[in-house]
Amino acid sequence: MSKQNDIMIQTSQLTMGYGDNIILENVSFEIIRGEIFIILGGSGCGKSTLLKHLIGLYQVKTGQIIIDGDDITLAQGDVLQRILNKIGVMYQSGALFGSMTLSENIILPLEEFTDLPKSACERIAALKLKQVSLDGFEQYLPSEISGGMQKRAAIARAMALDPKILFLDEPSAGLDPITSAELDQLIIRLSRILGITFVIVTHELDSIFTIADRVIFLDKETKSIIAQGKPQTLKQRSKNKFVHDFFNRQVSI
Amino acid sequence: MTLRTQQAIPPFIYDVQIPAEDQLYLRLKGHLSAQSIGLLWNEVLERVQQEQKPLIIIDARDVSYCDGAGIGLLTEINRQQHLKGQHCNVINLKEDFQKLLDVFLEDPAFSPAPRPKERVNIFEGVGESFYFFIEHIYQQIVFLGELSVHFLRALRDPLRYFRWTDVWRVVEEGGVQALFIILMINFLMGLIMAFQAAIPMRQFGADIFVANLVALSILRVLGPLMTAIVLAGRTGSAFAAEIGTMKVNEEINALKTMGLNPLKFLVTNRILGMIILAPVLTIFADFAGLLGGAVVVRSFGYPLITYVNQILGAVHLNDFLGGFIKSFVFGFIIASIGCYRGLETGSGASAVGQSTTRAVVSSLILIILAEGAFSIVYYFLGI
Ligand SMILES: Nc1ncnc2c1ncn2[C@@H]1O[C@H](COP(=O)(O)OP(=O)(O)OP(=O)(O)O)[C@@H](O)[C@H]1O
Numbered sequence: 274m275s276k277q278n279d280i281m282i283q284t285s286q287l288t289m290g291y292g293d294n295i296i297l298e299n300v301s302f303e304i305i306r307g308e309i310f311i312i313l314g315g316s317g318c319g320k321s322t323l324l325k326h327l328i329g330l331y332q333v334k335t336g337q338i339i340i341d342g343d344d345i346t347l348a349q350g351d352v353l354q355r356i357l358n359k360i361g362v363m364y365q366s367g368a369l370f371g372s373m374t375l376s377e378n379i380i381l382p383l384e385e386f387t388d389l390p391k392s393a394c395e396r397i398a399a400l401k402l403k404q405v406s407l408d409g410f411e412q413y414l415p416s417e418i419s420g421g422m423q424k425r426a427a428i429a430r431a432m433a434l435d436p437k438i439l440f441l442d443e444p445s446a447g448l449d450p451i452t453s454a455e456l457d458q459l460i461i462r463l464s465r466i467l468g469i470t471f472v473i474v475t476h477e478l479d480s481i482f483t484i485a486d487r488v489i490f491l492d493k494e495t496k497s498i499i500a501q502g503k504p505q506t507l508k509q510r511s512k513n514k515f516v517h518d519f520f521n522r523q524v525s526i
Numbered sequence: 527m528t529l530r531t532q533q534a535i536p537p538f539i540y541d542v543q544i545p546a547e548d549q550l551y552l553r554l555k556g557h558l559s560a561q562s563i564g565l566l567w568n569e570v571l572e573r574v575q576q577e578q579k580p581l582i583i584i585d586a587r588d589v590s591y592c593d594g595a596g597i598g599l600l601t602e603i604n605r606q607q608h609l610k611g612q613h614c615n616v617i618n619l620k621e622d623f624q625k626l627l628d629v630f631l632e633d634p635a636f637s638p639a640p641r642p643k644e645r646v647n648i649f650e651g652v653g654e655s656f657y658f659f660i661e662h663i664y665q666q667i668v669f670l671g672e673l674s675v676h677f678l679r680a681l682r683d684p685l686r687y688f689r690w691t692d693v694w695r696v697v698e699e700g701g702v703q704a705l706f707i708i709l710m711i712n713f714l715m716g717l718i719m720a721f722q723a724a725i726p727m728r729q730f731g732a733d734i735f736v737a738n739l740v741a742l743s744i745l746r747v748l749g750p751l752m753t754a755i756v757l758a759g760r761t762g763s764a765f766a767a768e769i770g771t772m773k774v775n776e777e778i779n780a781l782k783t784m785g786l787n788p789l790k791f792l793v794t795n796r797i798l799g800m801i802i803l804a805p806v807l808t809i810f811a812d813f814a815g816l817l818g819g820a821v822v823v824r825s826f827g828y829p830l831i832t833y834v835n836q837i838l839g840a841v842h843l844n845d846f847l848g849g850f851i852k853s854f855v856f857g858f859i860i861a862s863i864g865c866y867r868g869l870e871t872g873s874g875a876s877a878v879g880q881s882t883t884r885a886v887v888s889s890l891i892l893i894i895l896a897e898g899a900f901s902i903v904y905y906f907l908g909i
């Protein structure tokens with residue numbers, strides 16, 4: 274396989290923001306096929322913003338985002354649909370459809386994009402929910418379950434169509450350590466067995482050291498990437514004080 | 527003052543001395559806490575301001591306790607001195623409190639950041655709101671354009687295009703909610719109108735013509751209009767609230783990244799439901815209005831059949847159809863405005879409330895404008 278084929282997402286010279294407020298400037302990185310890629314940074318530095326631009330929800334101001342060979346910044350119509358069908362997204366807020374049961378939330382994309390009969394969709398939805406330990410809650414509404422459960426249901430929905438790339442915004446925030454560790458195992462399994470590429474925003478150090486292949490570290494002041502690489506390497510060798518402190522869980526005074 | 531606070535607050539007092547020409551010595555005593563310094567906050571600051579000394583020494587040796595508010599007072603004095611290029615020293619503060627204070631003394635000019643964008647002057651304000659107004663109209667035109675594209679696509683295969691369960695839900699829920707109110711309002715409309723008209727018409731022995739008046743105004747104008755007003759208040763606002771909440775919860779974003787178009791998925795079904803619902807309710811409204819008129823005419827001693835015959839003689843099919851056709855347009859206006867306002871909801875829960883209000887107000891305005899337009903068109907068509 275050529276080097277080009279190993280790259281799932283290639284970004285170059287991205288500048289993004291809301292209106293006149295630039296959040297990130299000239300960032301470039303690539304995400305390799307099948308890896309677990311983690312976006313780090315202090316609160317409010319633009320991690321969610323980067324994620325939302327990567328999936329084409331907002332237009333970047335400049336730059337290119339090539340997802341599996343297609344440029345999402347230019348894509349429209351069928352090309353855009355082709356890209357979207359390759360990705361699954363879990364939003365920081367969960368964003369489950371409030372008027373539908375958990376099962377219906379997962380069935381929706383199945384119904385819209387496949388020819389599966391209704392009974393098959395229900396079966397698949399139940400399996401996806403079991404995968405995140407939510408079996409038995411198929412007929413609950415999102416408002417009837419806890420915040421952590423909503424997160425898990427949202428992950429199940431993101432996996433509905435077995436996407437090639439999963440974007441997860443703080444999947445383990447608000448989960449207890451056991452569930453959070455289970456989630457890590459699930460992510461590792463999906464990545465090893467199905468070869469799914471993960472792009473994850475998280476602050477959980479344990480989780481980062483367990484699952485991450487590579488991380489990038491965003492910075493609010495410079496609006497750019499201040500460090501990237503394997504978490505272990507960064508922990509030991511990063512010259513940037515903030516990055517070093519982050520991985521070693523310190524506050525320097 | 528309640529007993530609890532009387533007991534809880536040890537007093538705070540202060541004392542000012544001028545030991546030298548260029549110095550002010552401020553001695554603080556007692557409890558510097560949010561409960562105790564409120565009454566003296568302004569007094570202390572004013573006193574310090576009046577004296578205008580280049581150096582203020584705050585002696586805190588008798589301060590037994592100091593919380594965030596106490597620190598606030600100390601830093602505020604320090605900040606005011608700093609702004610004038612003068613100085614302030616806090617001495618003898620207990621070590622724990624001193625540590626707390628040091629955190630804030632690092633940046634003596636610290637003050638809360640203003641809103642990022644302040645409106646500079648009235649001209650800019652006017653220009654800005656004009657810009658937003660134009661922008662808004664542009665957005666609405668874009669929205670209507672996209673909607674038309676979707677409906678044209680839907681025509682190719684309506685059975686597959688629409689989610690009929692959603693369409694039916696709009697008809698069912700909207701219909702159930704609104705039916706009783708619409709029946710009642712129109713019944714009373716017919717009744718009140720007949721009654722008010724009957725009194726003067728009676729003097730000329732023309733009271734049976736009340737039937738003509740009621741029938742024409744209900745069928746041509748009031749039936750569809752009252753139905754639309756109730757629907758705008760109940761169902762249109764509900765659309766804005768539902769979709770607005772979805773926007774705030776990022777559900778709309780979730781739809782988009784699934785590749786499901788929110789317009790197709792959320793808007794077209796609701797509009798179709800409303801276009802079905804409004805005419806049906808209008809027919810009910812018409813009947814209720816005529817019934818209201820009948821009650822009055824009956825009470826004047828005319829048999830019901832006379833009333834019916836009088837109406838049949840006065841009303842043409844066109845009168846009914848004229849009103850009926852309006853109701854389709856009203857239905858479209860209410861649903862599309864409700865959905866549009868929902869989709870343009872900003873962030874935060876309060877934005878949903880704003881969208882809901884806006885949905886109702888814009889629908890009412892547009893309904894009245896459309897009513898006017900229909901009147902003119904019907905006049906030229908001779909209907
Ligand atoms: N919809 C928006 N409109 C305008 N500004 C926004 C919007 N969303 C985020 N911002 C701004 O962008 C910046 C980055 O926000 P973002 O949500 O990407 O942070 P984050 O890194 O995900 O933080 P956290 O870890 O708290 O989730 C913030 O300063 C915020 O004020």
Ligand SMILES: [Mg+2]
Nearest residue numbers: 320321322365
């Ligand atoms: Mg975030």
